[in-house]
Amino acid sequence: MRRLFLSSIVGVSATLLAAQGATVLNYVAGSEQERILTAYERDAFVLGSRVERLVATTGLVDPTLVALVNRYAEQGNTQVIVVDRDGIGVLSSDPVELAVGTNYTNRPEIAQALLGNVTSGERWSETLQSNLVYVAVPIINGSSIYGAVRLSFPHGEIDQSVAEKTMFLWWVAGAALALSILLAFVVSGVVSRPIRRVEAQANALANGDFSGTLSATEGPREIRTLAVAFNTMAAKLDSLIRQQRAFASDASHQLRTPLTALLLRIESAREALEANPTQAADRLRDAEIEVERLTTIVEGLLAIARSDSGSTEVTPIDVAEIARGRVENWRALAEEHGITIAYEGPTSAPALALSGAVEQIVDNLVDNAIGHSPPGTAVLVRVRGLARVVELTVIDAGPGMTLEQCERAFDRFWRADSTTDGSGLGLAIVKHLAELGRGTVALTPVTSGSGLAASVRFLGDPSNN
Numbered sequence: 001m002r003r004l005f006l007s008s009i010v011g012v013s014a015t016l017l018a019a020q021g022a023t024v025l026n027y028v029a030g031s032e033q034e035r036i037l038t039a040y041e042r043d044a045f046v047l048g049s050r051v052e053r054l055v056a057t058t059g060l061v062d063p064t065l066v067a068l069v070n071r072y073a074e075q076g077n078t079q080v081i082v083v084d085r086d087g088i089g090v091l092s093s094d095p096v097e098l099a100v101g102t103n104y105t106n107r108p109e110i111a112q113a114l115l116g117n118v119t120s121g122e123r124w125s126e127t128l129q130s131n132l133v134y135v136a137v138p139i140i141n142g143s144s145i146y147g148a149v150r151l152s153f154p155h156g157e158i159d160q161s162v163a164e165k166t167m168f169l170w171w172v173a174g175a176a177l178a179l180s181i182l183l184a185f186v187v188s189g190v191v192s193r194p195i196r197r198v199e200a201q202a203n204a205l206a207n208g209d210f211s212g213t214l215s216a217t218e219g220p221r222e223i224r225t226l227a228v229a230f231n232t233m234a235a236k237l238d239s240l241i242r243q244q245r246a247f248a249s250d251a252s253h254q255l256r257t258p259l260t261a262l263l264l265r266i267e268s269a270r271e272a273l274e275a276n277p278t279q280a281a282d283r284l285r286d287a288e289i290e291v292e293r294l295t296t297i298v299e300g301l302l303a304i305a306r307s308d309s310g311s312t313e314v315t316p317i318d319v320a321e322i323a324r325g326r327v328e329n330w331r332a333l334a335e336e337h338g339i340t341i342a343y344e345g346p347t348s349a350p351a352l353a354l355s356g357a358v359e360q361i362v363d364n365l366v367d368n369a370i371g372h373s374p375p376g377t378a379v380l381v382r383v384r385g386l387a388r389v390v391e392l393t394v395i396d397a398g399p400g401m402t403l404e405q406c407e408r409a410f411d412r413f414w415r416a417d418s419t420t421d422g423s424g425l426g427l428a429i430v431k432h433l434a435e436l437g438r439g440t441v442a443l444t445p446v447t448s449g450s451g452l453a454a455s456v457r458f459l460g461d462p463s464n465n
Contacts, residue, residue, distance in 0.1 A: 013180035019175045024169060029162045033133075036158055037120045039153050039315050040078075040135040047080065048139040048149045051091060055084045055139055055147035077153060083140075084147040085108060092145065104150075109136035113148035116140065122155060131155040138448035194223040198230060210238035291342075314437050316461045317358055319390045320383045326362040329383050330370070338375030341366070345383030349459035351390035357433040358458075360393070364430050365394035365454045372398030389457045397451040406443040406452070430456065 034359075051065050067081045073093030081098045082091035092098040095206035104110045109119045113136035125132035136150040201212050213234070250265035269283035327343045334341040362381070369379045377397035384391045401409065410431040431441045439458045446453055 007269075013184075017177055021169070021173055025162075025166055028166050028169075029158075032162045032230045033158050036161065037133070037135060039116060040153075041110065041120060041137060043072070043076075043133050044137040044149045044151050047082070047151075048137055048147075051082050051149070052139050052141060052146055055090055056141070065091060071135065073156055079152045079463050081110075082147060082148050082151075083114070083150075085114065085145060087111070087114060087148075088146070107136075107150070107290065109134050110148050110150055112136065113138045113150065114145060116145055125152075134157065135383060154447055168238070194227070197224065201230065201234070204235065205234055210234055210241075271373055313354075314352040314459065316463065317351060317353050317355075317458075318348055319351045319353075319358055319392055319458060320346050322358045323362055323381050323383050323392060326359060326366065330363075330366050334370050337370055337373075339373050340378040341370075341372055341381070342378065343381050343383075345381075346385060348391045349383050349385050350463075351458035352461055353437040353458050354433060357437055361430050361433055361456055362392070362394070364427070365392075365456075368454070369394050369396035369452075370397070372396055385460070386456065386457075391455055391457050393453055393455040395446060395451060397446075397452045400445050400452055401443070401448045403445070408446065409443050410441060427454070430454070434458075 047069070050068060054062055054065055059312040069091050070093055072078065073080050078093070079098060080093040081089055081090070082102065083089050083104050087103050087110060089098060089100045089102050089104055092100050098104075105114070108123075109121070112119045116138050118135075118137050120133075120135045122131055122133045131154070132152050133155050134150055136148055138145050139147045139149060182262055197214060204210075204212055213231050216224050216227045216231065218224070218227075266283075266287055269280045269287065272280040272283060322344065324343050327341055331341055366379065366381065373379055373396045379397075380393075380395040382395065383391045384393070400458070410427045427441075427443070434441045434456050437458065439456055441457075442455045444453050444455070445451070
């Protein structure tokens with residue numbers, strides 16, 4: 001990622017510098033060529049004024065003018081040709097290539113200058129076999145044209161001047177590119193460092209280490225958001241793995257005994273099948289009881305596992321309405337055991353809980369209460385709206401528990417009396433569902449007589465305040 005970031009920043013910087021450099025270079029080249037041509041036009045007019053007498057007077061020879069032309073040509077790396085009104089060369093800085101006495105009217109720029117026009121430009125010179133930059137001006141006195149002066153020089157003069165003018169710009173561009181590389185290196189390190197921490201922590205998770213967390217206060221907002229999401233995911237994954245291990249441990253521990261007992265009863269029934277059919281039938285009935293016990297344990301474990309893997313988002317529910325409905329469903333079974341079941345509370349009690357959790361909580365608490373209450377007693381399901389919470393309480397008239405037993409009653413597979421039926425998972429499921437919905441549970445002895453009060457408090461629904 002860092003290499004890609006560096007390449008992107010440097011590529012963008014180089015592209016911008018190249019685009020701007022090309023624009024500046026073209027502008028400087030054009031401006032410099034215009035400046036040089038203007039300077040040569042000025043020099044040509046100055047030379048024209050100095051040699052005017054020579055071209056105006058036929059047969060006049062002035063050695064000083066020859067020296068002047070040669071000196072100017074040497075200083076400016078320039079070729080100078082002066083022609084009279086007929087286009088015949090009278091002065092030349094290069095007598096070999098630009099011979100005196102030759103007719104130069106075939107040169108377009110000289111022909112235009114003899115017509116009184118100032119011309120400048122660039123053309124290919126067959127004589128020099130190179131690009132020739134020229135300036136041609138007429139020699140004028142009043143309305144009379146006495147001749148023309150042409151200054152010419154190779155295009156390399158302009159190229160050299162442009163190179164000298166743009167050298168500083170190239171240094172600035174190089175410094176800017178170096179600075180962009182340095183900044184890209186620093187910024188890419190700042191950006192990629194949190195990503196590397198995420199990568200390291202992800203590798204730790206892959207190796208089973210869930211102890212580390214990412215800082216949610218360092219780096220840009222996107223990195224902080226990623227850190228929060230990653231920590232949440234790691235915590236959830238750690239919780240799921242712990243729950244999986246707990247489930248496997250609980251299942252292997254609690255299923256070993258009934259499975260062994262079931263196997264022994266089946267073997268005993270098979271041995272007695274021919275010799276004592278009645279004994280074999282008794283052993284098979286015992287096996288059926290063990291199967292029912294196994295079914296109860298497995299269903300309890302699966303209920304906890306399903307609640308662990310399900311959604312933990314709370315939703316608005318009416319605890320009073322659910323409690324009344326569950327009381328009516330349990331009434332027939334309670335009457336078979338000679339127990340009276342009743343509801344006490346308001347007609348509506350809005351709260352927040354997991355979807356479907358209140359029904360399971362009521363069923364488990366009522367099932368325990370009916371199972372531990374003697375005939376002729378009553379089970380009360382009570383709902384109360386307290387400050388910011390809704391309390392559901394199931395009160396029975398059973399043998400009760402000590403305070404120490406009440407604290408342990410919500411542990412998985414714990415039972416106060418090992419001789420009674422049950423898997424020891426009912427209250428554990430109640431506690432698990434309540435805490436997932438951000439509620440609390442409590443088990444307290446009834447102060448007046450025997451019995452227990454199992455209470456679950458749910459968050460009140462703030463939308464109904």
